[in-house]
Amino acid sequence: MSLKMINIQKYLFFAMMLVFSTISFAQKKQNFVIVIDAGHGGKDVGARGVADLEKNIALDVALRFGNMIEKNHKDVKVVWTRKTDIFLELWERTRISNDNHANLFVSVHCNSATNSSATGTETFVMGLKRSSETDEVSRRENSVVFLEKDQEKYEKFDPNDPEAVIAFEIMNAAYKEQSIRFADLVEKNFVNRDFRKSRGVKQNNFHVLRGNASPSVLVELGFISNYDEGTFLASEDGKQKTAETLYESFKQFKKEFDRRSGIEDEPAPKPVKKVEKPVEGKKLKVKVMESKMKFSATSPQLRGLTDLDVIQEGDNYVYYYGETDLQSRADDLLNTVKRKGFSGAKIVEFETNKRLEGGKNYRVQFMTSNKKYKDRDDKFNGLTNVLRVKEGNLQKYYFGADKTMEAAQKTLKDVQDKGFRNAFIVTFNGEDPL
Ligand SMILES: [Zn+2]
Structure with a gap:
């Protein structure tokens, strides 16, 4: 056996050893x-x-x-x-x-x-x-x-x-x-x-x-x-x-x-701290879901999410959660919503100060009834200049008329504070719902 052969065998041996040790x-x-x-x-x-x-x-x-x-x-x-x-x-x-x-x-x-x-x-x-x-x-x-x-x-x-x-x-x-x-x-x-x-x-x-x-x-x-x-x-x-x-x-x-057992997770890379700039002129919200149904604030369909903004757009009710101008905070809000089981939720941008064109405006729907009430009725809890819109057998009651989403949200909050917890925003053209 030549010296070369012996060397090859030796290498083979070491190579095998290496394979075995990796396996074990x-x-x-x-x-x-x-x-x-x-x-x-x-x-x-x-x-x-x-x-x-x-x-x-x-x-x-x-x-x-x-x-x-x-x-x-x-x-x-x-x-x-x-x-x-x-x-x-x-x-x-x-x-x-x-x-x-x-x-x-x-x-x-x-x-x-x-x-x-x-x-x-x-x-x-x-x-x-x-x-x-x-x-x-x-x-x-x-x-x-x-x-x-x-x-x-x-x-x-x-x-x-x-x-x-x-x-x-x-x-x-x-x-x-x-x-x-x-x-x-x-x-x-x-x-x-x-x-x-x-x-x-x-x-x-x-x-x-x-x-x-x-x-x-x-x-x-x-x-x-x-x-x-x-x-x-x-x-x-x-x-x-x-x-x-x-x-x-x-x-x-x-x-x-x-x-x-003393086994630790791989050390996470240290986060680089950056001062985060707010998104200017825009608000970030989490769009939770869209539905043909208007759920009440305590409905199980909302899986415990509270303080949702509901905006009626045409036939659909869109449910939004939270509001922030920081991307990182919006990511946190999105995680909260996803953990509640809304896997299709996503972050959307709102241009809160953008004015609606032409005669379009936002109004807050706060009551639906089969009865006709006159303005200043006690039922309105102090809301005045209420717009009534007849739809089929129902009378729908609206308050406010705002040109920006920011103003509409303030109006919504006021209406909710008057006891209409299930109130929501509807887009109008003049005095007609879109
Ligand atoms: Zn069993």
Whole structure:
């Protein structure tokens, strides 16, 4: 063998070493395992909802949830107990979790009740304390064992045997705090992100949670026996929103996990501080949405956004939020609106001092009635020179006539201060609405 050959072999060896070390480095970077367990499956259909079976909704949401994690967290390994419509015994789900050394186990389910008005989400952690209310849920979610071949597996644990209980409590204590933390994030996010009703974080004895050597929760996404919640959870939009909320909760949980493990986020580049110049002669507002409907100030359609400016333009009502002459502040306002679920919202510029051409003007509509009132009527709360416009059977009442948006907004504020909270601006040509 020539010297040259030996050198090549040596280089090859080093090259291979390099490849191997990169691989092991890449593996080491996966520092978190989540096991996502879609409840039920196959012959075990779970609850029967108004629009779909529990096993289908649970699987769909579980797949979306895990895919979001896989896409955005290269350092997380996602394991599903099932990715298709198959029957799995409860102990198998726990075994998959423990074999993969899960850092978090999330079992996804839907609730059901004979009372069709029952609604809301709830998230369970393992515990032996019972309340009769949660007993029904655990009875239902545990009942699958009767479809399983070997029911003795679950009888080994006797909640009335003090020794078994103590052994359980010791094991459970290690994970309980983290289980409750994740459950809490899930329930809070359902309320804050999706405006869902939360029944809270609860504990009960679930077979599928009991044997897990990791923080573990069982999420009930809502009552599919209820018409509204059942159709929501079976819908494309509902499944996507629900999965996003589980994902958001995971993201927060993982961030806390990283902080505890000493893994920090990549340091963010230091912001360069600039003195921001206001946009001159213009105001920035967030256009929230456009609708044929005029919603009242407290309507759920507005998702808790208050102090919206509503401007009628032709047949449409346009809803605007906030006002600023700083671009950065407008970006903040836009984020607020988007977080409320108005994904199509955008920033628009208003030339507040631009005068309307010809006979055009802005008026404030403050009242609609089927009755005719004369000017200075008590109903107007002191507003005078009120313009009445008949439309079909209705009389619409308007106040003011301004040439600029800035002036119209002042008028609107005055009218609202007189008690007409749902007043809004309409563009006119002379005395005719456009
Ligand atoms: Zn279930």
